[in-house]
Amino acid sequence: MASTQDTISVHHAPAPTDLRVRRLLLAAAAVAIVSSACDRRREPAPRGTVPAVTWRALEPSSLPADQQARITLATDARNDMFGRLMSALGQAMATEGTAGAIDVCRQRAPQIAQEVGAAHGVRIGRTSERLRNPDNRAPAWAQAFLSERPEAPVYALADDGTLGAVLPIRIMTLCLACHGAPASIAPAVRDALAMHYPDDAATGYAEGDLRGWFWVEVPAGG
């Protein structure tokens, strides 16, 4: 004699045709879901949109231990770039004079940023809120932190794992020849600056002034 359990299961077991219909419906639904997902993926991203990445500043007094090595990497890259810029500048000023050195600065500075970036596996650049070259505008994440004109390093972490560093640059005596008060800049230097940088906003500084910042991006896993 069949138990109650058997009876119930028999009663509720779908007929073979029912099962086939259900499988078909399920398969159709799966195809619909997959193809609509593919359609969505195939749609081109709207123009001018970049996947949103959120950045948050890291508290300087308690930098996470797992970020320390990456902060050192960012600082090393900055030191390397600063060293290479200073030696190119010193050499150019000695051999070409200050006005001639402007050309060297113009050509070498972006190359040095590329070389240092490649050597350290980072992206790096120099920026300021008073730019000489408009191409030196900071990436958007850095601009957000620069609006407060930080006088000390700022470190930030993106939700995609990128570490960002913003490191202040100050004016030294040597810089005044090209970034000092306009009246104190040699006429040949002023002319060369006016020719190459008609919108130059990077004069009028005194020694010790905050001139701008290095920004460094250390990619996730870097």
Ligand code: HEC
């Ligand atoms: C021989 C002239 C000269 C001297 C000296 C000089 N600079 Fe500049 N500086 C330039 C030029 C030219 C540019 C634009 C380079 C470019 O086109 O990327 C520039 C750009 C910069 C930038 C990038 C932001 C911007 O405004 O485009 C910073 C930061 C900067 N200089 C800081 C300094 C500091 C700090 C010193 C001293 C250590 C210094 N410079 C000395 C000529 C000079």
